[in-house]
Each structure stands twice: as structure tokens, then as C-alpha cells.
Amino acid sequence: MMRFTYILIALLIGTSSCNDFLDTKPTDFVTPSYETVNDFELALAGVYDILGNRTFYGDVWPYWLNVSTDIEYTNTGSANATVYIYGPAEANVTDFWKALYTGVYRANLILDVVDGTDLDEDSKNRIKGQALFLRAYYYFMLVSNYGDIPLYLSAKPSINEMDVPRTPMKEVYNLVVTDMLEAEQLVDEVEGGTTEKTVNFGGRISRSAVQGVLARVYLKMAGYPLMDQSKYADALRWALAVKNSGLHSLNPDYTDVFIKYAKDEYDIRESIWEVEFYGNTQGAMQEYTYYIGARGGIRTQDAELGRSGGLINGSGKLFDLYELDPNSTAVPLKDSYDLRRDWNLAPYTYVGTPGVKTPNNDRWRRNMGKWRREYEVVSPKDISTSPQNFPILRYADILLMAAEAENELNGPVNAYPYINEVRRRAYGLLLPQPPNPNVNADLSGLSKDEFRQAIRDERAREFCFEASRRTDLIRWGNFVGDMKAYITWALANGGVEGHVLGSRNVSDRNVLLPIPTYDMSLNKALTQNPGY
Structure with a gap:
């Protein structure tokens, strides 16, 4: 779902990006002209738009880079990025990097000029605060996933500085905090607040x-x-x-x-x-997720319910984390006091068309049930994507x-x-x-x-x-240690090799993603992360 105004605005800017900025050596640069509040709202929509991109929250981040842990896994059995098989040339790693830097660039377009406009102070602060925060958030995602990274604090690159070295992590985090602290004073409170x-x-x-x-x-x-x-x-x-x-x-x-x-x-x-997210791939106004539908959800081929590949399951470890009701007479799996268990881990799938709800009593093969397409109101439902x-x-x-x-x-x-x-x-x-x-x-x-473990x-x-x-x-x-310990636990508690593929492939290098090969070929000052 999405506010229609912002979808329309995003569509207007959707074809523009900073690919030329990131991927080529610029010889000239023209900053767009922003003068009115509407001009800046249009620009802000472009900064927000990165969040819903397929290469960020629309697919790459929740699925390709995060689906395999000790509590969740993909049941495809594929040897790809979902199970930590990737290198510097991996498309998902590269696309994620590019999406985040596109967001940085779009935020910089605003921050370069907003202070010098004739906008009223409230509008100026509101616009600047959102741009500052979003730039900081994109840098937070970059530094926490890639480590030391190049910093670009202006949309206008210098033709004399083509090779930008990686800034140490601590300095990047300090910038993130500085920008967010300033933004906190500028943006509006939620409904009921004092702004x-x-x-x-x-x-x-x-x-x-x-x-x-x-x-x-x-x-x-x-x-x-x-x-x-x-x-x-x-x-x-x-x-x-x-x-x-x-x-x-x-x-x-x-x-x-x-x-x-x-x-x-x-x-x-x-x-x-x-x-x-909004839309069903039909019409103009749409930005949808593949994470629900093509990837995750309760498995069914029933278009009325909302098709799902059911590729994402919870692990037996996750199932066992939820407290059982000792008085339950349910078999073969007892009920849980914790109502989250049978919502997050669907106790059924749908068989046939129309889908017939069929119990799933295998604690290792329960589908991700957190987002259920049967409740979607957009019609018709797309076969591969979701507006949730x-x-x-x-x-x-x-x-x-x-x-x-x-x-x-x-x-x-x-x-x-x-x-x-x-x-x-x-x-x-x-x-x-x-x-x-x-x-x-x-x-x-x-x-x-004990409380630390309880929190985890x-x-x-x-x-x-x-x-x-x-x-x-x-x-x-202890990422690597925890993932390796999970292998032993899983195989001793009903799991099989297909449930621990990600853990098998994890090594010390996977605490960071690799710096994309393509960007290293353009920016000669970049160095690679250890192990890649």
C-alpha cells in the first residue's frame, strides 16, 4: 500500500538515478532547480522511493541477503546468495550497494540547495530533516553491511577526485549519528504530538x-x-x-x-x-514486493487466496523457542501459550484450487505465515508480488x-x-x-x-x-559461531542438511558483504573486504 501522491511522484522520478554518477567519470554536472515546496516534495519522493525498490526492501534485503539464519531458511536448496554463496560480482550485492548510493545521491540533491531557498523555515526544516535522516539511514545500511565505505556529501562530484577511498567505519557512524541528531529536531512528530x-x-x-x-x-x-x-x-x-x-x-x-x-x-x-508498497503489476501506480508472493507466504496456487511459492520456512529452533502449553491435548504438536507461534509459523498450507486448508504438523517445514495474502484487499491479486x-x-x-x-x-x-x-x-x-x-x-x-539470552x-x-x-x-x-553451533543442534533435533545450508557456507568473511567488483573497477581507491 502507498499514499497515491507519493506513488505518482515516484513514478515521475523513477527513471532517473545516480547510475551515471556512480558508474562513470563525470565531466560536467547540472544540479536540478528546486524552488517551491512541491519541487522539494517531488525530490523527497525520489529519496523515499529507494526503500521500496526491488534491490532493497522489495526483495534483495529481506530475501537474498537475510533469509538464512538459525531461525529461518529458504527451502529451494539452491546454491546462491540466499545461503551465503556470493562474491564481489554477485548481482544482488552489487544492486544493493547501488540502490543505497542512489538514495544518498538523491538526498544530496536536496541538501545541496535547500538552505539557500526562500522557503518558509518550517517547510525548509521539514524537508531538510527528512533528507538528512534518509541519507543517514542509507549510509547506516552501507556501513553496517560493507564496513568502510566512500562518503559522498554532495551531489556534485569533483572531476579532480575520481578515486574516493573508503572512510573508516567509526567516522561513517559518527556522520550517521550527527545527521540523525539534526534531523530529529527538524521533522514532525506523529499525530498527537506538539509540532x-x-x-x-x-x-x-x-x-x-x-x-x-x-x-x-x-x-x-x-x-x-x-x-x-x-x-x-x-x-x-x-x-x-x-x-x-x-x-x-x-x-x-x-x-x-x-x-x-x-x-x-x-x-x-x-x-x-x-x-x-502498492499495486498488482497492473496500471501505472505500483511499487510491490516479491518477498511476499514469489518468495514467502503460505504455499498455495489459489489466485483468490493469493499465490505464494512458500519458499521461506521457520526452523525447528524457532518453533521450539515458543513456550508450550503443558495442558494442551493437541497432537502431534502441542499448542503454545505464545500466540505468535502459529501466526508466524503457519500450521497449515493450502492444497488444490480452490485452496483447501490442510494441517502442517512438521515443525521444520512450516511456511512463513507472518504476511498472509488471504487478507489482501487489492484485486486481482498478482501471482508473484504483493502490495503489503x-x-x-x-x-x-x-x-x-x-x-x-x-x-x-x-x-x-x-x-x-x-x-x-x-x-x-x-x-x-x-x-x-x-x-x-x-x-x-x-x-x-x-x-x-540469562536476561541477555532472554532478549535474544x-x-x-x-x-x-x-x-x-x-x-x-x-x-x-558471534555470528559464525552461532551459525555453526546451530548445525549441530539442528541435526540432533530433527533437522536435515537442507535446513542448514546457510550455516554450512558461513565463514568469517560473511560478517561483511564484498565491495562490488564493478565499482572497484571504476574507483581505483577502493579496497576489498577480507576473504573476498
Whole structure:
């Protein structure tokens, strides 16, 4: 789903890119003329548009680069990038790099000129804040995935400096933080806030989105590879800024968070920032995702339900992370107190056309059920793509980031309320009629190390299939070790080799992506990451 205005604007700029800027040696450059608010809104739409590109959240990021971890896998059995078989010439690695730098370039087009315009200060600040934040976010994605990277802080390259060396990671992170801190003061609050204008849908940057992503950036800086543990205090401060604003809360029903994405409904109290998708490949206004449909979803060939290849499954490890109801009489798999299990891991597939719901009792082969095409309202449904939005930042993440940072700083005593709020929702205790009203969802009495593990398990249960597990494992500092340990666990607990292909291929080099060969051929100052 997508706000129609922004789709139309994105279409108008969609054919322009910074490929010439990144891929050739410029001899001249003409900066576009931006004078009115509408001119800048058009330009901003181009910066936002990168998020929904197939080479970013539309496919490459959630599927090709993040589908294989210890809690999720693709069942294709293919030897490709989904299982960490890639090198510097890999198309998905190259396209991801190019998409992010295209976003940087488009943001720079705005930042180069906005301060010198005659716009009123409120409009100028609002535009500048969004451009600053999006540039910083694209640089955050670049530095956290490629390590040291070239920095471009202007859209007008110098013809005397063709070979731009990689800037050390720490300096890039410092720039990301600096830009986000400035943006936080410039963008609007969400609906109910104190700014003159407010944001009422998750597809546009709000102050809460900036604050929440700042918490995420600081958590990354506190972990691998910078290991600057002083950043836990910053992470906690910004997570609590969102919580204490009073502008956000958990949707009482976990499943409704994702049904809303299918039904084209916004809930900015829970879904703070999301990638907007719209369309069914028919007509002019469209930007759709392949992650749901061609790749993931509950397997079916029924076009009315919404076809899905069912290529993405949860692992047996993920299934076992959800607490069983000891009183359950269900066989062969007991029910879980945690209502997230049978939503995230679909307990059925559809057989035949029309699709007949058929139980799936194999805990190792349950399809990703988090996004269910049966709830989509766009008609007819495309056979390979979906218009469902993808969350970048949910309020549950704010709470779990606060819990993680608080525990690292002071131990778990004051961190319990944050994680337990997430767990109470998961166990249905926030519903008007809880299915198990007497169940105790709260954690207590844990050591600091035990609470750290509890956070890691809770993030797996809450954010599975949202492209966060690999990056979490990396920042926690034992990505390769955890993936290799998973092989032993899986094969001893009902898994087979097809479930651990990604883990088999992981090595130390995979904490970073390779610098694309094509760009190294153009920029002679680039060096390659270790192992490639």
C-alpha cells in the first residue's frame, strides 16, 4: 500500500538515478532547480522511493541477503546468495550497494540547495530533516553491511577526485549519528504530538522514527565491530524518548499488526516506520514486493487466496523457542501459550484450487505465515508480488531495545517491564478476552547473562522474517559461531542438511558483504573486504 501522491511522484522520478554518477567519470554536472515546496516534495519522493525498490526492501534485503539464519531458511536448496554463496560480482550485492548510493545521491540533491531557498523555515526544516535522516539511514545500511565505505556529501562530484577511498567505519557512524541528531529536531512528530504539522502514517519519517532508529544505530555501535559499550546509554536514552512520548503503544493483537499491512491500514502507534508498497503489476501506480508472493507466504496456487511459492520456512529452533502449553491435548504438536507461534509459523498450507486448508504438523517445514495474502484487499491479486507494507521499525522493537540497553548498563531489574510488555501481548493478555488469562508471561529472577539470552530469544520470536536476525547475530559478536553451533543442534533435533545450508557456507568473511567488483573497477581507491 502507498499514499497515491507519493506513488505518482515516484513514478515521475523513477527513471532517473545516480547510475551515471556512480558508474562513470563525470565531466560536467547540472544540479536540478528546486524552488517551491512541491519541487522539494517531488525530490523527497525520489529519496523515499529507494526503500521500496526491488534491490532493497522489495526483495534483495529481506530475501537474498537475510533469509538464512538459525531461525529461518529458504527451502529451494539452491546454491546462491540466499545461503551465503556470493562474491564481489554477485548481482544482488552489487544492486544493493547501488540502490543505497542512489538514495544518498538523491538526498544530496536536496541538501545541496535547500538552505539557500526562500522557503518558509518550517517547510525548509521539514524537508531538510527528512533528507538528512534518509541519507543517514542509507549510509547506516552501507556501513553496517560493507564496513568502510566512500562518503559522498554532495551531489556534485569533483572531476579532480575520481578515486574516493573508503572512510573508516567509526567516522561513517559518527556522520550517521550527527545527521540523525539534526534531523530529529527538524521533522514532525506523529499525530498527537506538539509540532504544528504531524505525521499520521508510517510511510513518512516522524520524530519517533528518527529517535527509534537512533537507538538501533547506537546498539549497533555498542556491539560488533566497534564494541563501544558507552553507546548503550545513548541507545537507552533514545528508545525511552519514544516510549515516554506517550504517542505509541502495542497493538493488543499481534496478528492484527500484519493483517493491517494486508488491508491497507495504518497504525502508527505500533508501526512507526514502514516501507510502502502498492499495486498488482497492473496500471501505472505500483511499487510491490516479491518477498511476499514469489518468495514467502503460505504455499498455495489459489489466485483468490493469493499465490505464494512458500519458499521461506521457520526452523525447528524457532518453533521450539515458543513456550508450550503443558495442558494442551493437541497432537502431534502441542499448542503454545505464545500466540505468535502459529501466526508466524503457519500450521497449515493450502492444497488444490480452490485452496483447501490442510494441517502442517512438521515443525521444520512450516511456511512463513507472518504476511498472509488471504487478507489482501487489492484485486486481482498478482501471482508473484504483493502490495503489503514491510515494517522497518515497530514499537515492540523500541521496548526490546530499551530492555537490552538497560540490562547491559545496569542489569535486568529495571529492564523487566519493557520485555514483559512485549511478552504479555504475545501471550494474549492484552486482548479483551485472553485465551489463557491465568498464564504468567512475565520474566523475573534472571541474572544479567540469562536476561541477555532472554532478549535474544525474544527478538527471534517477535521479529522472525523481518530481516533482523542476521544483523542481530553479527552485532552480538558471534555470528559464525552461532551459525555453526546451530548445525549441530539442528541435526540432533530433527533437522536435515537442507535446513542448514546457510550455516554450512558461513565463514568469517560473511560478517561483511564484498565491495562490488564493478565499482572497484571504476574507483581505483577502493579496497576489498577480507576473504573476498
